[in-house]
Amino acid sequence: MKKLMSLCALGVALTLGAAAHAAEDKAPTKQQSKMATCNKEAGEMKGDERKAFMKTCLSNKPSQQDKMKACNADEKAKTLKGDERKAFMSECLKK
Template identity: 65%
Template sequence: MKSTIIAAAIAGLLACGTALAAETAQQSKMKTCNQDAGDRKGDERKAFMKECLSAKPAKATPQERMKTCNAEAAGKTGDERKAFMKECLSAK
């Protein structure tokens, strides 16, 4: 009985650790905005956080798009890769 409870507890802890390790984009954005808010307090902080969290990410530079598209094209070759890269790089 005790070994079953211990095994379930360990499995639960491992599952929680895995879930906590995966930081979502929203969590990352919140973390960055909190750091950028610095010493602001009250209404000033609230206004800053609202603006920061609602801000759209800057458009990727052509170099960043190329890097991202290359990573996504891994495993593709020939005409398939060429067509994928054309579509990926032209996406808005």
């Protein structure tokens, strides 16, 4: 009886440990997230066009969102309004 209880306890412990480990593996890595984003942006592209786009998209260049954050954090962007701000943001995002 003691052996049966010990085996059951061990089985439960292993099952819980495996479940916890599987849950950790579910979170996408940064690269997987970037791949998903690039796939969405690629849309209906095919062949060489898609390959070239994915290569550029997956490179280590900052994303559009990262550029936008950096430009918005600029002191000049905080003081400008209207068309002046649009022009500044346009130039900043091209860099």
